[in-house]
Amino acid sequence: MNTDQPGPGAGNAAEHGTSPPSLQPSETRQALRDIRSAIVMLWWRFFDWLAVVPWKTLVLVSVLGLILAAILHYHKPFLLFIVASVIIKVVAGGKRRAELTASQATQRADTEQLERTVLEARMEALQAQIEPHFLFNTLASIDQLIQTDPPRASRMQQSLIRYLRSAMPQMRDGSRPSLGQQVNLSSAFLEIMAVRMEQRLEPIVNVPEGLKSAVFPSLMLQTLVENAVKHGLEPKAAGGRLEISAEIVDGQLAVHVLDNGVGFMPKTDDGVGLANIRERLKALYNGRAELIISVPPAGGTCATIKVPYEIAPAT
Amino acid sequence: MHAKPAPTAVIADDERLMREQIVGRLKEAWPELLIVGEAGNGREAVAMVQSLEPDIVFLDINMPELDGIKAAQALAGQAHVVFVTAYDEYAISAFDHGAIDYLLKPVEPERVALACRRLRERLQQKPDPMNDLLEQLAQRLGSGGLKPREYLRWVQASVGATIRMIPTSDILFFRAEDKYTRVQTEGFEALIRKPIKELIDALDPNEFWQIHRATVVRVDAVAQVSRNFRGNQLVHVKGREEKLEVSRSFSHLFKQM
Numbered sequence: 078m079n080t081d082q083p084g085p086g087a088g089n090a091a092e093h094g095t096s097p098p099s100l101q102p103s104e105t106r107q108a109l110r111d112i113r114s115a116i117v118m119l120w121w122r123f124f125d126w127l128a129v130v131p132w133k134t135l136v137l138v139s140v141l142g143l144i145l146a147a148i149l150h151y152h153k154p155f156l157l158f159i160v161a162s163v164i165i166k167v168v169a170g171g172k173r174r175a176e177l178t179a180s181q182a183t184q185r186a187d188t189e190q191l192e193r194t195v196l197e198a199r200m201e202a203l204q205a206q207i208e209p210h211f212l213f214n215t216l217a218s219i220d221q222l223i224q225t226d227p228p229r230a231s232r233m234q235q236s237l238i239r240y241l242r243s244a245m246p247q248m249r250d251g252s253r254p255s256l257g258q259q260v261n262l263s264s265a266f267l268e269i270m271a272v273r274m275e276q277r278l279e280p281i282v283n284v285p286e287g288l289k290s291a292v293f294p295s296l297m298l299q300t301l302v303e304n305a306v307k308h309g310l311e312p313k314a315a316g317g318r319l320e321i322s323a324e325i326v327d328g329q330l331a332v333h334v335l336d337n338g339v340g341f342m343p344k345t346d347d348g349v350g351l352a353n354i355r356e357r358l359k360a361l362y363n364g365r366a367e368l369i370i371s372v373p374p375a376g377g378t379c380a381t382i383k384v385p386y387e388i389a390p391a392t
Numbered sequence: 393m394h395a396k397p398a399p400t401a402v403i404a405d406d407e408r409l410m411r412e413q414i415v416g417r418l419k420e421a422w423p424e425l426l427i428v429g430e431a432g433n434g435r436e437a438v439a440m441v442q443s444l445e446p447d448i449v450f451l452d453i454n455m456p457e458l459d460g461i462k463a464a465q466a467l468a469g470q471a472h473v474v475f476v477t478a479y480d481e482y483a484i485s486a487f488d489h490g491a492i493d494y495l496l497k498p499v500e501p502e503r504v505a506l507a508c509r510r511l512r513e514r515l516q517q518k519p520d521p522m523n524d525l526l527e528q529l530a531q532r533l534g535s536g537g538l539k540p541r542e543y544l545r546w547v548q549a550s551v552g553a554t555i556r557m558i559p560t561s562d563i564l565f566f567r568a569e570d571k572y573t574r575v576q577t578e579g580f581e582a583l584i585r586k587p588i589k590e591l592i593d594a595l596d597p598n599e600f601w602q603i604h605r606a607t608v609v610r611v612d613a614v615a616q617v618s619r620n621f622r623g624n625q626l627v628h629v630k631g632r633e634e635k636l637e638v639s640r641s642f643s644h645l646f647k648q649m
Contacts, residue, residue: 210454213478214407217498221413273407311406312456314433341546341557352561367579370557372548378557 127166128173135166193360200357204296204350207244208303218273233272240265244299255389256323256332257289259298263321266299270306277316278306284323284332291323291330292387294361300350301334301380309338309378317377330386337377341370354382399515402429402444404437404463405452405476410497414450414476417499422508434458438466446471447515450495453477461530469521472514474507492525543596549575549582558582560599564613564629565636566591568606578631601645603627603638617646 127135139159146155215237222230243262260282267280302321310317317337324331351368358366366384373379401418405411411430418425428444431437435457441449449471451460458466464473475494493507546557558575567574572583573591592602602608615628617638625638625646638646 209479213497214410217413217478218407218409220498221409221416224416225412273409275408277406311454314435314456341548352559355559370546372555372557 124165124169125173125177127162128170129177130166135162197357197360200353200360201295204300204353204357205244207241211303214273215269222272229272233269236265236268240269244296253292253389254295255289256284256291256293256298256330259293259295260284260289260321260323262296263299263302266302267319274310274316277313278310279316279318281318281320283320288323288325288330290388292389293330293332293382293384294357297354297357297382298332298334300354301382304350304380305334305336305338305378308342309336309340313339325386326383328386329383331381331383333379333381335373335377335379337373337375340376341372341378351380358382358384398424398426399448399511400426400428400444400446401448401450402431402437402440402446402471403427403450404431404434404440404455404460405450406432406455408432410452410476413497414495414499414504417501417504418508420501421505422511425508434460434463437463441467441471448472448474448511450474450476461526464522465526465530468523469519472511472519473522474511492522492529543599544594547575547584549584551580551582556582560595560610563610564632565607565609566600567608567636576629576632601642603636603642603645605639607636609636 130138139162143152143155143159146152215233219230219233219237222233240262243258243265264280264282267278267282271278271280298321302319305319310319318335320333320335322333322335324333351370354368358368362384366382369381369383371379371381403411403414405414415427415430418427425448428446429440431440432455434451434455437449437451437455438458449464449467451463451473453460453475454477455463460475460477464475467473473492475492476497476499477494478497480494480496493510495503495507545560547560547563548555548557550556558577562577564576564578566588567576568588569583571585573586573588575582575584588602588606588608592600592608595608598611600608600610609627609629613629615630618626618628618635620626620637624640625643626635627638627646628635
């Protein structure tokens with residue numbers, strides 16, 4: 078590299094002998110560009126300050142500045158500067174102030190949206206808690222089947238894996254959940270419970286193929302299904318039927334979980350899961366969705382979630 | 393001297409696979425033990441122990457009809473008890489000083505062998521009814537007698553042709569109307585047959601206040617209280633036009649602080 082012929086006016090660089098002289102002009106240009114952008118930034122900051130500062134403060138700052146300028150004998154240009162500032166504030170201040178307020182409002186709205194999203198995520202995580210009883214009982218059943226019926230043990234383990242994959246929030250992709258995914262999760266759960274409870278559980282899944290692409294919030298169906306098994310069918314010695322069905326009613330997607338178990342107890346405070354669904358529906362749909370618990374004429378419990386019908390984007 | 397009769401046991405679990413597992417493990421660990429019966433719920437277990445009089449009963453804790461703890465209480469020392477559970481959420485392990493034995497599912501062969509050794513020793517004595525221990529456990533399980541009073545959390549009411557369970561947190565107020573009581577929520581109204589007089593006893597006094605012979609209001613639904621020209625207090629309910637009169641005998645509820 079050629080370092081013994083320093084370029085004009087590049088003394089410093091030449092002494093260090095590191096930068097080739099051919100790069101000098103572009104470096105100067107870079108420095109000029111930096112200074113210019115700094116001035117522009119300072120100007121806009123001053124402009125923003127001018128737009129929002131109260132008149133009283135402006136007058137006070139002007140008087141103090143004027144005194145200082147007078148001591149340094151620069152009062153004439155400073156007076157001109159004050160007049161220019163006042164004109165700028167009168168002419169452009171209002172518009173700029175409105176712009177600033179608007180951007181602050183947008184920021185606040187973004188924060189609120191973020192807070193809602195965080196709240197929903199937290200409530201969803203709460204709902205995603207896997208019952209230790211379910212997990213350990215299922216593992217114990219698999220352990221027993223490994224000795225007596227290995228192919229069945231393998232199928233049950235696959236159902237458990239399918240269930241865990243979709244029940245753990247951190248294992249799901251970020252896409253909006255569809256009814257089909259939620260039905261698959263609950264089907265895996267019901268397959269496991271049917272192996273364990275044998276003839277005491279008769280699961281029926283009756284969801285039209287065409288509705289499986291509809292948007293449906295995560296883990297709500299599963300909470301209803303788990304409730305029906307735990308509070309409806311497990312306490313009943315003879316067990317019973319559990320049916321998942323879906324339909325469109327007045328433009329809304331209605332998903333039902335029906336069981337013929339022991340029926341809903343008016344004093345059960347185990348409404349935690351149900352209260353959670355209500356809160357989440359409120360946060361997600363703002364009054365356009367609801368959870369209804371009803372008592373079918375034949376006994377047992379019917380839980381229904383109604384949400385606006387919407388097709389999930391293909392993934 | 394002739395041989396002692398072989399020890400006998402009953403196994404109770406609502407899942408057949410789990411009964412099979414315990415039976416299998418016991419056969420390995422204690423071949424002489426005779427399994428004389430298998431029960432699918434707590435009630436069956438109690439009946440079976442009473443008729444077959446086994447030395448030992450293995451009781452699953454979560455069973456329909458009657459849970460394992462209540463079944464053990466009902467048996468009151470008629471057999472030596474070993475509890476079986478998938479998940480020790482009630483910390484039975486804390487009671488594990490030989491008085492109560494327990495097994496965790498899936499049951500491990502070594503753990504079963506230990507339980508069998510302890511049982512052979514315990515068989516020398518009469519079974520201990522363990523009244524105090526079981527009472528403590530029952531309370532942990534929430535099935536004890538000393539529970540705080542339970543209040544209504546849901547109201548069963550007719551809405552059109554269906555019977556709905558309405559969570560009390562959705563109800564704004566109850567109001568007596570002719571033979572019925574009106575249940576008012578934000579979105580709809582329903583009728584129930586239960587009179588206000590009976591309802592107020594079943595509702596949580598921290599959640600609902602009676603403000604009139606004919607009216608019960610949910611405290612959280614009260615927006616404000618005003619006075620009419622006669623000086624009576626009127627309760628304004630959130631999101632509704634209707635105002636509810638407070639009778640003199642209940643006016644102390646809304647006294648100024």
